[in-house]
Amino acid sequence: MEDKTEREKDTIILGVIGSDCHSVGNKILELFFTAEGFKVVNLGVMVSQQEFVDAAIETNAKAILVSSLYGHGEIDCQGFRDLCIEKGLDPIILYAGGNLVVGKTPFSVVEAKFKKMGFDRVFPPDVDLKKVAELLRQDIQEKFGSDSREAKLDKSIQAKESL
Amino acid sequence: MIKNEKIDLKEFLEIRKEVLQTWPTGQKVSLDEAIRFHRTIPEERRFAWVMKKAREKRQTLLQPRAGVALIDDHIKLLRYLETEGQADLLPTTIDAYTRQNRYEEAEKGIEKSKQAGTSMLNGFPAVNYGVEGCRRVVENVTKPLQVRHGTPDARLLAEITLAAGFTSFEGGGISYNIPYAKRVPVEKSLQDWQYVDRLVGFYEENGIRINREPFGPLTGTLVPPCISIAVGIIEGLLALKQGVKSITLGYGQGGNIIQDVAAITALRELAEEYFRQEGYDDFELTTVFHQWMGGFPEDEAKAFSVIALGAIVAKFSGAEKVIVKSPHEAMGIPTKEANAQGLRATRQAINMVEDQVIFKPEDLRSEVDLIKQEVRCLMNKVYELGKGDVAVGTVAAFEAGVLDIPFAPSIYNHGKIIPMRDNEGFIRIFNKGNLPLSEEIMAYHRQRLMERARAEGRTISFEMVTDDIYAISKGRLVGRPR
Numbered sequence: 260m261e262d263k264t265e266r267e268k269d270t271i272i273l274g275v276i277g278s279d280c281h282s283v284g285n286k287i288l289e290l291f292f293t294a295e296g297f298k299v300v301n302l303g304v305m306v307s308q309q310e311f312v313d314a315a316i317e318t319n320a321k322a323i324l325v326s327s328l329y330g331h332g333e334i335d336c337q338g339f340r341d342l343c344i345e346k347g348l349d350p351i352i353l354y355a356g357g358n359l360v361v362g363k364t365p366f367s368v369v370e371a372k373f374k375k376m377g378f379d380r381v382f383p384p385d386v387d388l389k390k391v392a393e394l395l396r397q398d399i400q401e402k403f404g405s406d407s408r409e410a411k412l413d414k415s416i417q418a419k420e421s422l
Numbered sequence: 423m424i425k426n427e428k429i430d431l432k433e434f435l436e437i438r439k440e441v442l443q444t445w446p447t448g449q450k451v452s453l454d455e456a457i458r459f460h461r462t463i464p465e466e467r468r469f470a471w472v473m474k475k476a477r478e479k480r481q482t483l484l485q486p487r488a489g490v491a492l493i494d495d496h497i498k499l500l501r502y503l504e505t506e507g508q509a510d511l512l513p514t515t516i517d518a519y520t521r522q523n524r525y526e527e528a529e530k531g532i533e534k535s536k537q538a539g540t541s542m543l544n545g546f547p548a549v550n551y552g553v554e555g556c557r558r559v560v561e562n563v564t565k566p567l568q569v570r571h572g573t574p575d576a577r578l579l580a581e582i583t584l585a586a587g588f589t590s591f592e593g594g595g596i597s598y599n600i601p602y603a604k605r606v607p608v609e610k611s612l613q614d615w616q617y618v619d620r621l622v623g624f625y626e627e628n629g630i631r632i633n634r635e636p637f638g639p640l641t642g643t644l645v646p647p648c649i650s651i652a653v654g655i656i657e658g659l660l661a662l663k664q665g666v667k668s669i670t671l672g673y674g675q676g677g678n679i680i681q682d683v684a685a686i687t688a689l690r691e692l693a694e695e696y697f698r699q700e701g702y703d704d705f706e707l708t709t710v711f712h713q714w715m716g717g718f719p720e721d722e723a724k725a726f727s728v729i730a731l732g733a734i735v736a737k738f739s740g741a742e743k744v745i746v747k748s749p750h751e752a753m754g755i756p757t758k759e760a761n762a763q764g765l766r767a768t769r770q771a772i773n774m775v776e777d778q779v780i781f782k783p784e785d786l787r788s789e790v791d792l793i794k795q796e797v798r799c800l801m802n803k804v805y806e807l808g809k810g811d812v813a814v815g816t817v818a819a820f821e822a823g824v825l826d827i828p829f830a831p832s833i834y835n836h837g838k839i840i841p842m843r844d845n846e847g848f849i850r851i852f853n854k855g856n857l858p859l860s861e862e863i864m865a866y867h868r869q870r871l872m873e874r875a876r877a878e879g880r881t882i883s884f885e886m887v888t889d890d891i892y893a894i895s896k897g898r899l900v901g902r903p904r
Binding site for chain 2: 286290303361385
C-alpha cells in the first residue's frame with residue numbers, strides 16, 4: 260500500500276442513500292477503502308443527498324460513493340449531480356453501486372440510467388473492490404491531479420515554514 | 423419511563439387518537455367495523471389458526487416475501503404465488519419509505535409506478551392505500567395474510583392493516599429497530615411496539631386472535647444464535663404482557679446444519695420456559711425458520727441450492743414455517759415467476775426429507791445446551807439490569823452493550839462483537855464486546871476458532887469475517903483464503 264500521511268490522503272465520502280438501512284456492505288467498504296489508503300468519511304445508512312453534499316463540502320472530498328441495495332436507488336439518486344453543481348461541487352466524482360433498481364434488470368441498462376443522471380461510474384453488487392479503488396485513484400488523478408499536487412505542495416511548504 | 427406493564431385501555435385510546443392523525447387514511451380506521459369484518463374470516467384464512475394446526479400436524483408451511491407498489495399488481499402477484507407457487511401463507515411486504523413513516527415519498531413512489539407501468543417501490547405502501555385499499559387485497563386472496571416490513575414505529579401501519587383484515591403482523595421493538603434504523607432510541611421503539619401489541623391484545627379481548635411474529639434474523643449477517651434467541655424471547659414476553667396469545671418466534675439460517683437445528687430447538691424450549699416462568703400458560707407458540715438472509719450467489723442454479731438447503735434444514739428443525747427466498751435474491755427484488763420458483767424448489771426439498779429423521783435429539787444436545795447457557799447469560803443480565811422488568815432491562819442492556827447485534831445500522835447498538843465461522847461453519851464469537859458470556863463459554867468459542875485458524879494457516883483476523891460474509895455468494899459456507 261502507498262504510504263501516505265493522513266494529510267496527503269484523498270478524502271472520499273461513503274454512505275447508503277435514502278431510506279435504505281443495509282449496513283453490512285457499508286461497514287466493509289469503510290474498512291476496505293481505509294486499507295487502500297483513502298481518508299474515508301462514512302455517513303453510514305439512510306443518508307440524504309443533502310447530507311452527502313454537506314459532508315463533501317465540509318471535508319473537501321474528491322469523490323462521493325453512493326450505495327443503494329433496496330431498489331429505490333433510482334428515485335433516491337435523481338438530481339444528485341444537479342445538487343452538487345448547485346452547491347459548487349462541479350468536479351466531484353460520483354460513483355453509484357449496489358442493487359440500484361427494483362427487479363432484475365440488465366446491468367447495461369442500469370449503468371446507462373445512472374450515467375445519464377450524472378454519475379461517473381456505476382457498479383454492480385459483485386464488483387471487485389480492488390478494481391474500484393484502482394479506477395477511483397485514476398479518476399482522482401485525472402480530475403484533481405495537478406490541483407491536488409499543488410495543494411499538497413502548498414501545505415508541505417506551510418508545514419516547513421511553521422517548523 | 424418504559425415499563426413492562428399492560429397499557430391501560432384509556433391511555434391506549436388517547437395515544438390512538440394521535441396515531442390515527444399522522445396520515446389522512448388513519449381517520450378511516452374503525453375498530454368496531456374491523457372486528458365485525460374479522461368475525462367473517464373463515465378459520466383457514468386466519469394466521470393463528472393455521473400456525474396452530476401446523477404445530478399439531480408437525481408441518482412446515484411455506485411463505486414467500488412479496489410486495490409491489492400498485493394494488494392490482496400486488497393482488498396479481500399474491501394470486502400467482504398461491505397458484506403457481508403453492509404458498510401456504512401469504513405476505514404483504516411493505517416498501518422502505520412507509521417503514522420510515524415517509525408517506526409523502528411513498529405517495530410519489532405510487533405516482534411514479536403508475537407512470538412507469540411497473541413498481542418503483544420495493545414493497546406495498548399500505549398506509550397510503552388505507553383500510554379500503556388493503557381490504558381489496560385481503561378479499562382477493564385465499565391464504566392467510568401477514569404484514570412483513572421493518573418499521574420501527576409501525577403503529578399506524580398496524581392500525582390500518584389489521585383493520586383491513588390482515589391476521590398476522592411481523593416485527594418487534596428491538597428486531598425492527600436496531601437492524602432497520604439509524605437514530606431511533608430503543609426505549610421509543612419498545613413503547614411503539616407495546617402499542618402494536620396492545621392493539622393486538624384489544625382484538626384478542628374481542629375474540630379475534632392475531633398472530634405476532636418477532637423478526638428473528640436481525641441483520642442476517644453472522645448473528646450468533648444466542649443473540650437472536652434472547653431478542654425473540656424478550657419480544658415474546660413484551661407481546662404477552664399486552665395480551666398477545668399467538669406468537670411465532672424466528673431464526674435466520676446460519677449455515678451449519680447442526681447449529682441451525684439446535685438453534686430452533688433451543689429457541690422453542692427456552693421461549694416456553696421463560697414464558698411460563700413469567701406466569702403465562704395460555705399462549706400458542708410456534709417457530710419460523712428463514713432461509714439464508716445473507717448474500718446470495720448470482721448464478722440462479724447456485725441460488726436454488728442455497729434455497730434447497732434452507733428448506734431441508736427448516737424441516738429438520740421442526741419449524742412450523744419457512745420463509746422462502748428466490749433465485750433472484752442476489753439481484754434484488756424477484757419477479758413473480760422467480761418467487762414461485764423459490765417456493766417450488768423449497769416444496770420439493772421439504773417433501774423429500776419430511777419422513778426422515780436424521781438428527782436424534784442426543785446428537786444435538788451439546789450444541790443446544792451451549793446455546794441455552796449463552797441465552798441464560800444474556801437474559802440473566804437483562805433481568806438484573808431491569809431489576810426484574812424486561813423492558814427496562816432491554817433499554818439498559820443496549821446502552822451497556824449487554825445486547826449487541828453485529829453489523830446493525832443503529833447508533834444505539836454497540837456493534838462491538840465480532841462473530842466468525844469456525845472450521846465447520848458454526849457461527850462463533852471471537853470478540854464478545856460487552857456480552858455477558860462466561861469465561862468458560864468464550865474459551866470454547868476461541869478454541870473452535872483456533873482450529874480454523876490453524877487449518878487455514880493464518881491468524882484470526884477481521885479478514886476472516888469479511889471472507890465469511892461473502893463466502894456463500896461466492897460458492898461456499900466458510901470464507902477460506904483464496
